[in-house]
Amino acid sequence: MAKKATKKTPVQRGKSKKAARGTTREKIVGLAEAVIGDIGKAENPTIDVPTRTLSNVSFDKRKGIIEMGDAKSERPFFDLGNAKRFMQTMLMSSELLKLQDQLKTTSIRDMFYRCKHTVEGTKEETFNDQDESDPVIEDLEVTLGALREELRIFANPDGAMVGPMTIRDSGDEIDLSRMGSGGWAVPSIVEPDVIQFVKCKAKFILLVEKAAIWSRFNEDRFWEKHGCMLITGRGQPPRGVRRLCFRMAKEHKLPLYVLVDNDPWGYYIYSVVKQGSINLAFESARMAVPQARFIGMSSYDAAEFDIATNLSIRLNDKDVQRAKEIMNYPWFAGRNWQREIKHMLKLGVKLELEALSNKDFSFIADTYVPQKLKKKKWLD
Amino acid sequence: MAKKATKKTPVQRGKSKKAARGTTREKIVGLAEAVIGDIGKAENPTIDVPTRTLSNVSFDKRKGIIEMGDAKSERPFFDLGNAKRFMQTMLMSSELLKLQDQLKTTSIRDMFYRCKHTVEGTKEETFNDQDESDPVIEDLEVTLGALREELRIFANPDGAMVGPMTIRDSGDEIDLSRMGSGGWAVPSIVEPDVIQFVKCKAKFILLVEKAAIWSRFNEDRFWEKHGCMLITGRGQPPRGVRRLCFRMAKEHKLPLYVLVDNDPWGYYIYSVVKQGSINLAFESARMAVPQARFIGMSSYDAAEFDIATNLSIRLNDKDVQRAKEIMNYPWFAGRNWQREIKHMLKLGVKLELEALSNKDFSFIADTYVPQKLKKKKWLD
Numbered sequence: 001m002a003k004k005a006t007k008k009t010p011v012q013r014g015k016s017k018k019a020a021r022g023t024t025r026e027k028i029v030g031l032a033e034a035v036i037g038d039i040g041k042a043e044n045p046t047i048d049v050p051t052r053t054l055s056n057v058s059f060d061k062r063k064g065i066i067e068m069g070d071a072k073s074e075r076p077f078f079d080l081g082n083a084k085r086f087m088q089t090m091l092m093s094s095e096l097l098k099l100q101d102q103l104k105t106t107s108i109r110d111m112f113y114r115c116k117h118t119v120e121g122t123k124e125e126t127f128n129d130q131d132e133s134d135p136v137i138e139d140l141e142v143t144l145g146a147l148r149e150e151l152r153i154f155a156n157p158d159g160a161m162v163g164p165m166t167i168r169d170s171g172d173e174i175d176l177s178r179m180g181s182g183g184w185a186v187p188s189i190v191e192p193d194v195i196q197f198v199k200c201k202a203k204f205i206l207l208v209e210k211a212a213i214w215s216r217f218n219e220d221r222f223w224e225k226h227g228c229m230l231i232t233g234r235g236q237p238p239r240g241v242r243r244l245c246f247r248m249a250k251e252h253k254l255p256l257y258v259l260v261d262n263d264p265w266g267y268y269i270y271s272v273v274k275q276g277s278i279n280l281a282f283e284s285a286r287m288a289v290p291q292a293r294f295i296g297m298s299s300y301d302a303a304e305f306d307i308a309t310n311l312s313i314r315l316n317d318k319d320v321q322r323a324k325e326i327m328n329y330p331w332f333a334g335r336n337w338q339r340e341i342k343h344m345l346k347l348g349v350k351l352e353l354e355a356l357s358n359k360d361f362s363f364i365a366d367t368y369v370p371q372k373l374k375k376k377k378w379l380d
Numbered sequence: 381m382a383k384k385a386t387k388k389t390p391v392q393r394g395k396s397k398k399a400a401r402g403t404t405r406e407k408i409v410g411l412a413e414a415v416i417g418d419i420g421k422a423e424n425p426t427i428d429v430p431t432r433t434l435s436n437v438s439f440d441k442r443k444g445i446i447e448m449g450d451a452k453s454e455r456p457f458f459d460l461g462n463a464k465r466f467m468q469t470m471l472m473s474s475e476l477l478k479l480q481d482q483l484k485t486t487s488i489r490d491m492f493y494r495c496k497h498t499v500e501g502t503k504e505e506t507f508n509d510q511d512e513s514d515p516v517i518e519d520l521e522v523t524l525g526a527l528r529e530e531l532r533i534f535a536n537p538d539g540a541m542v543g544p545m546t547i548r549d550s551g552d553e554i555d556l557s558r559m560g561s562g563g564w565a566v567p568s569i570v571e572p573d574v575i576q577f578v579k580c581k582a583k584f585i586l587l588v589e590k591a592a593i594w595s596r597f598n599e600d601r602f603w604e605k606h607g608c609m610l611i612t613g614r615g616q617p618p619r620g621v622r623r624l625c626f627r628m629a630k631e632h633k634l635p636l637y638v639l640v641d642n643d644p645w646g647y648y649i650y651s652v653v654k655q656g657s658i659n660l661a662f663e664s665a666r667m668a669v670p671q672a673r674f675i676g677m678s679s680y681d682a683a684e685f686d687i688a689t690n691l692s693i694r695l696n697d698k699d700v701q702r703a704k705e706i707m708n709y710p711w712f713a714g715r716n717w718q719r720e721i722k723h724m725l726k727l728g729v730k731l732e733l734e735a736l737s738n739k740d741f742s743f744i745a746d747t748y749v750p751q752k753l754k755k756k757k758w759l760d
Contacts, residue, residue, distance in 0.1 A: 008674070035725055042666055090395035098741075099741070102741065104599060105595065105599060106596065106737065106741055106744070107592035107595075107734070109592065109732070109734045110592065110596075110734045110737040110741070112734070112739060113691060113732070113734045113735050113736075113737045113738050114737045114741070116690065116691060116738065117688065117690070117738070118446055118688075118690055125690060133630055154592065155594060156591050156592060156614070157540070157562070157595065158538075158591075158614070160565035162536070167560075169559070169560020170560040170562055171560070172558040172559060172560040173558070174558065174559065174560060178552040178554065179549070179552060179554065179564070179565075180547075180549020180550040180551070180552040180554060180564075180567070180574075180575075181549055181550045181567040181569070181575075182546075182549055182564050182565040182566055182567040183564075183565045183567075184559070184560075184562050184563075184564065185540035185559075185562040185563045185564060186562055186564060187560070187561040187562040187563075187595070188595070189561070194560075194561055195560075195561075209540075211536050211537055212486070212487035212489065212490065212534065212536060213538065214489075215485065215487075215534060215567070215568070216486065219484060219485060234536070234538070259463050274545070286749045308497065308498075309495060310496065310497070310498055310505060311493060328730070352489070352493070354487070354489045354490045354492070354493045355493050356493075357486065357490040357493045357494045358493050358494060358496065358497070361479070361482065361484050361490070362476075362484070363492070380682075
């Protein structure tokens with residue numbers, strides 16, 4: 001039976017909502033010291049892990065982001081249901097400490113292999129597969145209050161950026177206005193110790209959902225004409241791209257415009273950039289950009305820009321269902337958003353960015369976005 | 381009934397295996413002029429399209445690449461079964477000509493929207509969906525003998541590169557040895573008019589399947605220590621990455637080493653880089669790198685590098701089936717390859733690159749690959 005530890009461990013004490021203080025290294029060591037402290041006092045060593053479920057997530061209207069609440073669950077060592085997870089958590093944190101000491105970064109897949117071995121004298125594996133190790137990493141992120149990037153764990157990198165800005169990446173100075181057709185590949189970890197903004201002449205950021213559309217804007221040198229950072233995450237932007245937008249928006253006060261298809265999935269991509277996601281609610285404060293603006297496509301654009309009706313695509317059942325779900329999210333409760341989504345449902349069609357090419361290959365970069373910017377036709 | 385045109389159109393005449401000569405623009409215009417010529421002579425305008433089926437594909441042992449044969453099918457205009465496809469082909473080629481004239485590049489999705497409209501006075505659409513327009517673009521590639529990139533059509537870009545080389549990309553000079561942790565994002569189109577190699581100090585190319593492993597090699601500055609270009613295609617390398625490897629291997633005589641997981645999918649990724657693929661057989665001559673070497677992982681590596689058995693993963697039925705298929709491809713007929721694949725099947729397991737991290741985060745970059753290179757332990 002579960003034997004509950006009633007006393008808070010030192011690392012948890014005195015930190016209500018706030019995460020443990022100090023550097024990431026200090027946080028990891030602090031967790032270990034707390035456990036050692038428990039053992040020294042002959043107590044049941046226990047880690048308090050913030051709860052990562054929907055019930056512990058809420059939308060903070062004032063801040064405009066999705067946040068994790070205060071609920072925690074205890075993970076005591078002397079407990080049949082928790083002992084293995086406790087061991088896994090300590091093993092993982094000891095390997096994470098090595099990353100800190102060796103100044104190396106790696107992937108969650110790597111961490112699985114790194115931690116996997118047979119427990120001496122048994123036939124028990126520390127981890128059977130990655131489905132067991134990934135949640136332990138997430139537990140440690142929330143318990144330590146450290147972003148995955150701060151733990152030196154990267155996600156699959158993806159995305160590209162160009163624009164009037166010079167950065168320093170791992171010591172190399174890179175002029176992002178001289179990156180040709182390819183652009184600078186956005187790495188997964190863009191924390192200030194890796195990436196520094198040296199010089200920034202950009203006036204705003206344009207985040208483009210689709211890589212092909214990004215290439216169109218780059219080829220047309222939109223970023224030069226309009227003085228903006230041009231970035232793509234190739235679909236749902238990966239963490240590196242979101243965090244980079246966050247940092248540019250915050251450190252250089254750049255407005256962020258998001259350009260996606262007109263469908264429920266486009267709306268959702270925008271909302272993750274703006275408010276954060278339910279799954280990663282504990283990271284919203286350092287990933288979400290509440291000032292982000294939805295520059296398009298809107299369900300009103302087909303009429304506004306005279307796009308032939310046969311270029312729209314009929315909404316399927318999944319689209320309609322998703323649109324209705326999204327309408328009920330508190331962060332889409334505003335009058336303008338309700339109007340936007342209802343109008344899409346009423347028309348019964350979705351519209352892709354590429355449909356604008358029917359007019360001209362460069363209509364999107366020469367006319368559509370500039371006109372929207374000029375007339376301030378965005379949603380936020 | 382199909383009314384067969386018996387005479388070759390001018391664009392086809394005098395070109396047996398060879399594609400139409402001249403610039404891409406001249407090829408497109410040539411096709412149109414041939415059709416006009418047919419009309420002027422009151423003949424049934426007909427396009428001969430090389431056949432893109434397995435039956436028209438073969439492995440050229442001497443060249444070491446998969447090639448398309450000479451079979452062609454006729455596409456006459458006055459033919460109920462071909463008239464629409466004929467119209468689509470001409471419409472698409474006229475839009476492709478605009479790309480040439482405007483010096484713009486775009487996506488196949490864009491081309492679909494660009495060409496889609498209702499035929500005047502009818503309810504007939506030129507194209508109903510992209511499944512109709514994509515094959516027309518492929519038809520034109522083989523008919524004109526022009527790479528998709530030469531038609532100024534890009535695929536989704538993906539991949540990153542660093543190394544001791546300076547390139548010029550769309551006029552911007554980029555030092556690939558100063559690209560930080562992100563690297564230069566490899567664009568989809570890397571033809572000589574876009575990308576030029578200005579200065580190259582690299583001695584070989586290392587193509588890494590997985591982006592996360594690429595990041596490990598980059599963080600450890602493997603490319604600097606070993607003087608190599610370090611490139612990833614993030615899984616099956618996209619066209620831009622393959623074409624870039626081809627150009628570097630050819631223009632700078634750089635050996636190409638491919639690093640993939642030890643499973644049938646890894647073998648296959650390697651073979652596509654080396655011999656080309658059945659689907660894109662018509663592009664092998666300008667995409668495949670027959671000198672490419674498979675540097676790992678080999679099914680003998682677990683023993684060779686003393687990797688714990690519990691880090692291997694049991695082959696599933698799909699893996700076994702795929703391995704057997706691959707063993708029968710003529711380009712895997714060599715003794716060493718048969719031995720390699722049989723050994724994997726005998727062991728009954730596959731092994732991921734990340735398993736090497738169990739020894740040390742940098743084992744793969746500090747020991748594994750350097751040792752393989754030194755001992756010339758590769759397959760080709």
